[in-house]
Amino acid sequence: MPALLACPVAAMPQPASSFRVAIIGGGPAGLMAAEVLGQAGVSVDLYDAMPSVGRKFLLAGVGGMNITHAEDYPAFVSRYGERAGELRPLLDAFTPAALREWIHGLGIDTFVGSSGRVFPTDMKAAPLLRAWLKRLRENGVHIHTRQRWLGWDEHGALRIAGPQGESLIDAHATLLALGGGSWARLGSDGAWVPLLAARGIAIEPLQPANCGFEVEGWSAHLRGKFAGAPLKTVSLTLPGSAPRKGEFVLTATGIEGSLVYALSAPIREAINRDGAATVLLDLLPDRTLAQVASALARPRGSQSMAKHLHRQLKLDGVKTALLHELTDAASFQDPQTLATAIKALPIRLVRPRPLDEAISSAGGVPFEALDADLMLQQVPGVFCAGEMLDWEAPTGGYLLTACFASGRVAAEGMLRWLRADRPTAAQA
Numbered sequence: 001m002p003a004l005l006a007c008p009v010a011a012m013p014q015p016a017s018s019f020r021v022a023i024i025g026g027g028p029a030g031l032m033a034a035e036v037l038g039q040a041g042v043s044v045d046l047y048d049a050m051p052s053v054g055r056k057f058l059l060a061g062v063g064g065m066n067i068t069h070a071e072d073y074p075a076f077v078s079r080y081g082e083r084a085g086e087l088r089p090l091l092d093a094f095t096p097a098a099l100r101e102w103i104h105g106l107g108i109d110t111f112v113g114s115s116g117r118v119f120p121t122d123m124k125a126a127p128l129l130r131a132w133l134k135r136l137r138e139n140g141v142h143i144h145t146r147q148r149w150l151g152w153d154e155h156g157a158l159r160i161a162g163p164q165g166e167s168l169i170d171a172h173a174t175l176l177a178l179g180g181g182s183w184a185r186l187g188s189d190g191a192w193v194p195l196l197a198a199r200g201i202a203i204e205p206l207q208p209a210n211c212g213f214e215v216e217g218w219s220a221h222l223r224g225k226f227a228g229a230p231l232k233t234v235s236l237t238l239p240g241s242a243p244r245k246g247e248f249v250l251t252a253t254g255i256e257g258s259l260v261y262a263l264s265a266p267i268r269e270a271i272n273r274d275g276a277a278t279v280l281l282d283l284l285p286d287r288t289l290a291q292v293a294s295a296l297a298r299p300r301g302s303q304s305m306a307k308h309l310h311r312q313l314k315l316d317g318v319k320t321a322l323l324h325e326l327t328d329a330a331s332f333q334d335p336q337t338l339a340t341a342i343k344a345l346p347i348r349l350v351r352p353r354p355l356d357e358a359i360s361s362a363g364g365v366p367f368e369a370l371d372a373d374l375m376l377q378q379v380p381g382v383f384c385a386g387e388m389l390d391w392e393a394p395t396g397g398y399l400l401t402a403c404f405a406s407g408r409v410a411a412e413g414m415l416r417w418l419r420a421d422r423p424t425a426a427q428a
Helices: 028-041 055-060 073-078 081-093 096-105 126-138 193-195 220-226 258-262 264-274 290-299 305-313 317-326 329-333 335-343 398-419
Strands: 018-022 042-046 108-112 116-119 142-144 148-152 158-162 166-170 173-176 203-211 230-237 244-250 254-256 277-282 344-350 362-366 382-384
Touching: 018 028, 028 042, 028 126, 028 158, 028 398, 042 244, 055 116, 055 126, 073 081, 073 344, 081 096, 081 398, 096 108, 096 116, 096 398, 108 258, 116 148, 148 193, 203 264, 230 258, 244 258, 254 258, 254 344, 258 264, 264 277, 290 335, 317 335, 317 344, 335 344, 382 398
Parallel strands: 018 042, 018 173, 042 142, 173 382
Antiparallel strands: 108 116, 148 158, 158 166, 203 362, 230 244, 230 277, 244 254, 277 344
16 A cells, blocks of 8 residues: 555645534544544544444543554554554554643543553543534534434436435545444445446455453363453463453453454464464462472372362362363373463464454454545545454554555545545546
8 A cells, every 4th residue: 555645634724614524423434524524624423323422432432532642653553463564654653752742632641550651540431522523513513313324326426315215416525434344333344345336446355353262162161160261460472472461351252352453364364264272371480380280290189180179270160160171181180291281271263252242353444445545446536444444453442543554545535635626536
């Protein structure tokens, strides 16, 4: 993807107020684009299918609004994996530091947590969204809710369905910021995929990202007693990758949680390629195999192995239960074999949890279908931004940052498009 041109909005001539832009989708990408365009004097109409905008944004802030991350910028960019090269120009245009300054401009202070994650001081998304919507209204942005985009008519006008029926909207430029395919009840339902496919856009299939995974089936005992139990201070390794330390949760169908989400992309791709993926769980990452083996080799007398594990290694509860589940009886009684299992317990994962349960989705509009301004090359005047683009990132503020950045870059691209005095879609 070619590098984006440095073209700050403030340095550009104001487009004529007669220009009308339609934004489809009221998440972070769409709202950010609306702000840039509104401040430039463009007439902006934003349409969202839900009763209010920013619903997924608000849900993301329920446990603490992790807005971005404060790690070194090169490391930050690397979190976008295979699409880091395409996202780098977008992030350069609106860096994590710039995002924090933008939040401060809304009257919301931020702080950096111990993990490097950045939060609003009050940890909440709602005050930020309220301040943002107030700014948008002051900039003349018109927000229309309960309005679902249905594609285009035969003349290129936007079809919008609302409570009063269907209407046709003619815009000089359009931004699609419709989200991915997770959390359909909040608006990200992937219904846009066939609409773009009908215009000849080759969409990468939407897949779960930052998601849990299923095993072939836990025993009734493990499900009944330990589903929902956290495994803390452990590490996971997917063969070919470095171990990652953290915690996750045992579920009735498999595993999920932050440590699993961090590996979800390679796990998912291994399942796609091989039909299953085996991760290795280290139940005691702060001890070496030799230390674990030495502890288990100590005499246990008449004690059961379970009591021996607790006495020598402080290993019990869900960790011991998982050892029982994934080793046979003979291996569980053999200290050396058991030590190896404690340090590298194989868990075979056979499928991700359903897309609608995932925190985010992979797949979508490929960058190869877009120009440097995020305009569809096959549909001039139509731009795309946010999670509907084909990229993914771990949790930790990376998802939101790229959504904000892509919305801003797309809006600046739309301003360049308007300056060129292009015809409307219906006139083309």
